[in-house]
Every structure is written in structure tokens, then in C-alpha cells.
Amino acid sequence: MKRSYGLALFSSALALSTVASAPASAAQPGDPPDGIAKIETVVVIFAENRAFDNLYGHFPGAEGLDKASKESLQQRDRDGSVLSELPPVWDGLTAKGVTPPVTQAMTEHLPNEPFTVNDPKGFNVPLSVVTHDLWHRFYQNQMQINGGKNDMFVAWADSGAMPMSNWDASKTDMWAIAQKYVLADHFFMGGFGGSFFNHQWLICACAPYYANADKSPAKPSIAVTDASGTALKIADNSPKSVRDGIPKFVSDGNLTPDFYAVNTMQPPYQPSGNDPAPGGDRLLADPSKPTTLPPQTEPTIGDMLSLKHVSWAWYSGAWQYTLDHGNKTPIPNFQYHHQPFNYYANYAPGTEARREHLRDAGLAGVSFIQAIDDGVLPQVSFYKPQGNLNEHSGYADIQAGDRHIADVVAHLEKSPQWPHMLVVVTYDENGGIWDHVAPPKGDRWGPGTRIPAIILSPFAKHGYVDHTPYDTTSILRFITERFELPVLHGIVVRDKAVAAHGEPPLGDLTGGLDLN
């Protein structure tokens, strides 16, 4: 099979019908392997908020903490000086209500280095406990990465020492699955920052846009950056040292100065965090709310798949439950901004595309698992676990999500579709947690911090650590190549930017496969 990239799409104004595939030509360097058509079913499982070192820092054969230099483990204060010790975890390491708690006082005077939360000689907090969340935002992530030195994660955090936390995950179910198949140890989140933005990168490789934001209710949410354009402008009253408290910024908003949405905005359609407008359409979110993002029109991977008549679906845990009953916490704790297609006009309520492609995975994924068992998954599936099963700090623990995803994997391995399946289990982003490997230099949107990714398939190499550089868009690269789709514009931009920086090209996941 030859690379069949069609024309890249340069704006939403370009009608999909104008997209044409390039003619087949002789094999070129970098073409996907001939056997890629052996993969007939692709499943992407998108968990939440873990950096690579946070879970897999001691995985055999991986570039983990054991291979990091001592200098690369140290954090610096806001003035650039090396910290003599880490600040405490503000308000404590464990979430509200956890007993026994690990209080702020108990986290005083940690050495300036990573610490293991479930270390029996340390805090000894098990994987089943929910811990303090951390800032994971667009500009802070870039400030923390600090040009690849990764030495300002504590400086630009709101949680003191928390970014330097990690876990011994060697007894988890997913660790065993990673040992059986492929662990990618150079897989980076597609965009800087948080879940909202990285879900957009998974489906669109693009930054959502808020037209005329300066004349909209969202105007106060426009960020103020410094001269670099990649960092927030620090407020005059911001504490000078990490020891003195959480940093303050002039305006830490959701929108860039040129109106791209990079931090969490609400979907314009229900289910959304924002209620309908009083007396308005019950299927919509109130557009006058400052956090409601206007419907998006940029082409997505879903549009590309539909264009080529490839079947696909976004399976969301607790989707229908939330529509019918409203959200509940702590279970299922549905997350509105983890549903990226719900921001797009093409999938608005009432459309056939929404009915066909935005599917309820059921509570705890029961409907998705039924589709797996029945062998009726579409050619491409994305699965988003409900909140309490997604491993996000602050409201979910690692163990519950790990066991759930491993259970889903067990069903996938027994599915009638398994013999020709590729499964990617990854995380949307790092959750504000430190990792020691420098991300590849790319474009203004990313890639960001390194995250875990596990590649499973009957065609996956066995017990293999794949060092190929990947990012979230590598999933799109594989789907694009396999189904001969037009290439999303953001992938073209990313590839050019990475090449311009002299970085090796980002892979398409086939480095973890043996298709011959």
C-alpha cells in the first residue's frame, strides 16, 4: 500500500467534497508497511492525566527514571535557582475525605527529586486512593517544560511538590499488558496543557477557535502573555518563590490573545456544563455564558472517515445516563469537556451524524463491552471511560481505571474482531505531572509532555519497548494511512514544524507492529 495522503485541508471553508486523493505512486521512504491493511479494526482508549514517569518510570527497557541524570531530576525556583528542597503539597497530598490523610505538614521538606507516593517507606498511599489535582493548562505546561529542561514543573504549579510524584505501578494490570505487548516510551501529548485541548488534538489536530472573542462574553477569558507569547504574564503580586505560594498571573484565561481556545470551554450542545438558555433550546448550552464555546467547523478525523465511508464511533461512558438523569458524583462523574465531537456543528443534536457516531458506552462501559463481545465494533472506535474510571487526579484513583481498562482489553482480546485489531491505550495528557524527557520541538500548540502509550494487537511485537517518537497525532497518522484518508491540516503543520527543528519525524505507530 502506498502513502495516499490527499490534499491537506486548510480551512473549514474548504468543502469536504473538494478533497481528492493523490494518485498512487511508487513506494516512498516513510510509507506505511505493506501489511497495514491487515488491521481492520482500530480501537483507541483515552485515559486521563498521567505522565510517563508517573506510572512507567521504572519499566524495564524504557527510558525511565533509572536512566535520568541527577541534574534532570532537580527542580528550580521561579528565579532559576535550584531548590534546596521541594515545597509542601499545598492543602495536602490526598483528596478531601481520604482517611488517613497525607496533610500538607506531612509533605514538608521533601528532597528536590521525584518521590513515590506508594513507597512503603514513604507516604505508603495505595493506588486506590485519590490524590490532589494539579494545574494542567496550556501556558503553564510550556513554562514548566522550560525549553525541554523540565525543571520548572514545581515553579509553575498550584500544588507545591505534587508534580514530582510518581507511583510504583509494576503490580497493575496494565503494566502486565504493556509487558505482553508494546510500551511506547517516547509518546508525547499532542497539545500543551489539559484535557479539553488534547481531546481536540485527538480528533482534529487543531486548536478550537472563538471568533470575535474580544466582543463576546468570553472577553475576560483572553489570556495575557509575556513577550515570548508562550508564557503567561506574571502578576506584580505573585509570590517570588515556590516556598511562598501559588503563582499569580495577569490573566490566566481559556483563550489565546488571538482567540484560540486552549483551556477548558464547555460544549455548545448538551450534555454540557452550561445549562440551556432560559426559555431556549433544551438541547443547547446557553451561548451567552462566557465558557460556552461556539460550534466548531474545522474538519475532524470523523469527517475524514465518513468521507471515505469508513465506519467509526466515539463511545462515551455514561453519556446517555447523563442526558437522562443528569450527572452524579462520585459515580459516574461524567466529564463534559472530554467529549470532543460535541463541540462540532457536524455532530449537533438532531443530525444523522450524531446519531450514528456519538454512542453511549453505558455505565462502566457496559454497552461498549457488549459491542466488543458481539464483534460489531466499527472500523475505528474511540472509547472514553466515565470520570471515576479515567485515572484523573482529584476525583479518580489509578487502580479503578487501570482495572477497568484492563478488563476492556481482556474483552477485546476475546472479540471476534481481535485477529485484525489494533488497540492503543493512552492518556490525554500529563495532568500537570513532571516527566524528565524533553518533548520534540514542534509548532505553537505542541507536542507537550511525555505520556504512556501501549500498543496491542495480534500484530504487535511482543514484550517490546518502542522508542519511536510519537505524539497524539500519531494515532491519526495510523488511521489516515490505513484508511487512505485526506490528511488533517494540523498534522501537515506538525510534521513541517518538527522537521524544521531538525527533530526525527513523528511515527505512525507501526514501529510497534510486525505486519509481515
Added chain:
Amino acid sequence: MDADRIVALVTAAGIELTDRRRNAKGDGWSLSFSNGATVEVGDEGSACVAGKGSKAVARLLDMPPTPRGS
């Protein structure tokens, strides 16, 4: 309780701050969170929670939520 303290307690629980602005009267802050909750915080220390997700946020702040529709 001041706005900074409320933000710290709520965001520590994985509920992101999505908007923070002075209220129309200029006597407090309006905070919005990713679960749909909104908190009106007066400069004198009063606080009122409403919107989707208000129960979860009120629980974190040890406050009673404002009934929906009020």
C-alpha cells in the same frame, strides 16, 4: 472564605476553574468550574454555589448548594 481559597479547594478535587471575573456590582467574584458549578463570592466573605455540579462543589466547600432555579 475568599475566592483564592475556594479555587484552591475545588481545583484540588480535579474540577477545573474555567472562568473568574469580577461580578457586575464590583463587590465580589464570579467563578465557573468545569463541572458546571458557579460560585458567587462576595469580597466580605459570603459565597453562593449554583448550576450543574453545585452539589459536588458545595460538598468540597462544606456549604449547602443553592437550589436549582433559584
